[in-house]
């Protein structure tokens with residue numbers, strides 16, 4: 001019997017058909033770990049990025065910078081990446097294919113990443129043997145494991161000793177440029193600096209589509225503060241927000257059931273050590289809710305000592321439930337202390353401290369850092385999976401209206417009697433107002449509605465004979481399939497109100513009873 005399709009399968013099929021995303025280099029058979037965003041996908045990704053700026057960066061006046069993707073070896077040596085950015089790999093003795101050992105153990109040995117994370121190289125092979133895990137491709141066995149460096153390596157210019165790496169994250173670009181950014185911000189603390197850009201990780205065997213990519217877009221925020229003056233002045237804005245935690249102490253006892261705690265409580269009990277970290281975690285939850293992911297489909301996992309990255313003093317991963325892959329990390333929240341600035345200060349010999357006045361003349365100190373970090377591609381996929389719904393057997397992509405690539409579709413009822421010309425006028429009116437507008441004049445109006453629903457366009461505007469008579473149009477809502485009749489002249493201001501969530505669909509005109 002054929003397995004029913006899971007959400008990933010249907011979303012990917014829709015993604016290919018409608019131009020959201022697909023595997024890159026398809027005409028050459030495709031290459032794992034790379035995806036291409038089509039016209040709608042790249043728009044969705046851009047909107048998500050814009051929403052993130054509005055929601056997460058701008059309220060705190062977080063500054064954004066853009067640094068290069070290729071980094072010289074000394075930077076990543078100082079940051080600890082050259083030493084630490086490695087994954088345990090095993091090779092099939094028969095077909096010679098390589099796999100990430102911890103992923104094999106998780107997928108076929110039912111081990112958690114908590115269990116695999118602390119394993120030594122030799123015990124990885126022992127565990128594979130004891131679970132009788134063989135090569136998923138040919139059934140061969142594995143003998144020895146080795147550490148594989150997952151940064152892409154290159155040379156800078158023609159000199160082979162001038163090693164460069166594709167950056168595995170965007171954070172180091174911020175740390176190495178801290179001095180200038182800090183000066184240009186007139187030495188204020190706290191100071192948030194963000195970078196949204198491509199990062200590269202040479203994943204060993206990525207088989208999870210947009211969820212595990214070799215080239216991806218990362219959002220790294222480094223929030224610098226004085227460790228002796230670390231109160232978050234807006235913590236009350238999120239004090240009553242509840243988060244679902246899987247706590248480290250519970251994980252050690254094998255309990256994965258989350259506990260729901262308010263931010264206030266989490267800080268009082270010392271579950272989250274720093275107020276700024278708590279603030280950013282609460283905002284991360286809210287952001288995902290606005291993206292369409294309900295509270296009970298999110299959780300925060302506290303990292304154990306040995307699970308944390310080498311720079312992290314306290315870490316939580318925000319996870320979202322996905323149908324195929326289960327709980328999947330979408331953001332990481334780490335307290336990096338002064339680790340990075342201190343390391344770069346030592347390696348470069350350049351002073352990266354801040355200065356503060358005090359009664360005895362003042363002192364210099366290295367700022368501490370809270371880092372929220374998001375994978376933008378995963379967020380794009382999460383938005384699609386959570387938006388994908390069925391209504392009367394039809395696909396409706398219920399993306400939040402501030403994320404939809406196409407905002408409006410214009411439908412001339414007929415291709416005659418001046419309706420096309422009128423529709424063209426409406427199309428240009430809306431384009432000039434800054435909306436993204438789709439045009440669809442082929443097939444029955446029902447077919448056109450169905451196509452718009454599938455790509456997630458929230459509003460359809462039908463131009464009919466009434467439009468020619470009295471200047472009104474029919475607006476149709478993607479989710480309720482309700483219709484209203486509105487005045488053409490008022491359309492721009494109505495739509496602006498609607499897309500910034502000031503107006504509901506019912507506010508856009510006279511409801512048409514059917």
Ligand SMILES: [Zn+2]
Pocket residue numbers: 092093094095096097135136137138139140
């Ligand atoms: Zn094999």
